[in-house]
Amino acid sequence: MKFARFASRALSGLALLATLPFTQAEPLKIGYSDWPGWIAWEIGIKKGWFEDAGVEVDFQWMDYVASMDAYVAGQLDAVCMTNGDALAIGGTGKPSVGIVINDYSNGNDMLVAAPGIDSVSELKGKKIGVEEGFVAHLLALKALESAGLGADDVEWVNVPTNETPQVLATGAVDAIAAWQPNSGQALKTVSGSSPVFTSADAPGIIYDLLYVSSESLEGRRDDWQKVANVWYQIVEYINNENNIDEALEILSARVALSPEEYEPFFKGTKILPLRLAKKVWEDNDSLKSVYGSSRIVNDFNVDQGVYDEALNVESYLDPSFTKAVK
CATH class of the missing domain: 3.40.190.10 (Periplasmic binding protein-like II)
Known part of the structure; x- marks a missing residue:
């Protein structure tokens, strides 16, 4: 009898739960x-x-x-x-x-220079295309610092990162700073271009x-x-x-x-x-x-x-x- 009363109460409880709305956490x-x-x-x-x-x-x-x-x-x-x-x-x-x-980043973020420019120091007085305020901009500043240069030693051209390969190809800038896949695309698009500084040169930046x-x-x-x-x-x-x-x-x-x-x-x-x-x-x-x-x-x-x-x-x-x- 005790078991029967327990079973009856349990079934009643399950019936009550069945009437309550079931809420599942959103993904x-x-x-x-x-x-x-x-x-x-x-x-x-x-x-x-x-x-x-x-x-x-x-x-x-x-x-x-x-x-x-x-x-x-x-x-x-x-x-x-x-x-x-x-x-x-x-x-x-x-x-x-x-x-x-x-x-x-261990190399995928790059400062890619046009053909004929083989080092960061050669960018003095030249134009760098970068999306200003983003991490590629910081990487470019770090690159200049490594060569004893500062932000005022180059001319900055504000370019959306996904457009940097095309801008380098037009010759409007002498280098671009970008991350993969854009940096890699720049290297493919502009024959003879090269990475003169990458995030592998400043791991953890x-x-x-x-x-x-x-x-x-x-x-x-x-x-x-x-x-x-x-x-x-x-x-x-x-x-x-x-x-x-x-x-x-x-x-x-x-x-x-x-x-x-x-x-x-x-x-x-x-x-x-x-x-x-x-x-x-x-x-x-x-x-x-x-x-x-x-x-x-x-x-x-x-x-x-x-x-x-x-x-x-x-x-x-x-x-x-x-x-x-x-």
Whole structure:
């Protein structure tokens, strides 16, 4: 009899639950674009690892600037950005928090000079085409500094990054600063052009991260931890030499290239394994730290008038997700 009463109450409770509305969490909407460290998310998507981890995600593929615009407009929960651009967006009204360091640029960002110019020092008095205020601009300034030159030693021409190959080809500028695939396209388009300085000459000047809105992070922290866990599953897969052929097939298919064409882009990006990522999360003022790098970009953004006062860099970075990965 006791069992019968218990069963009856249990069934009544189930019947009541059946009448209540069932709400399922919306997929996490993430914007990503054409950069090797971000296309790498495609591996987790194709292999179903997010479903295995118990988190529903909606990765939305779009142009880089368009992805940031969509994020600012509240259409995305997160977006893949450089540390400098995340600060730029934050300084103009949309703060975010970086929870995963995907990579640092290791050669894919370039200062590409026209034929006949073989060094940065030869750019003195010449024209450099660059999208002012973006990370390629910072890289160009770093290049000039390495040659003992300053910003006033060249003439700057403001050019959208995706137009830099064509502008170099017209001869309107003597060099351009851009990232892949635009930097590579410039080298192909202008015969005899060459990279006179790349991000490999200043490793850590540009970090690429997954940045999440404060609202989404506060409400879905457990889900974002699952996303971080999957990222390091992807990294472990990539770093296994037995998987490199399949990885290149997945990555190259996203941008409609052959694996052979895509491989140089992949090699120009240092995707950080967990051990190295934890070191990069250590707070110091060197380029080996995402904090140090971000402070340099913070100063650059103020100098360029992107925003008026330096931001609190620490509030844009949260190492706890990486530290929690087993």
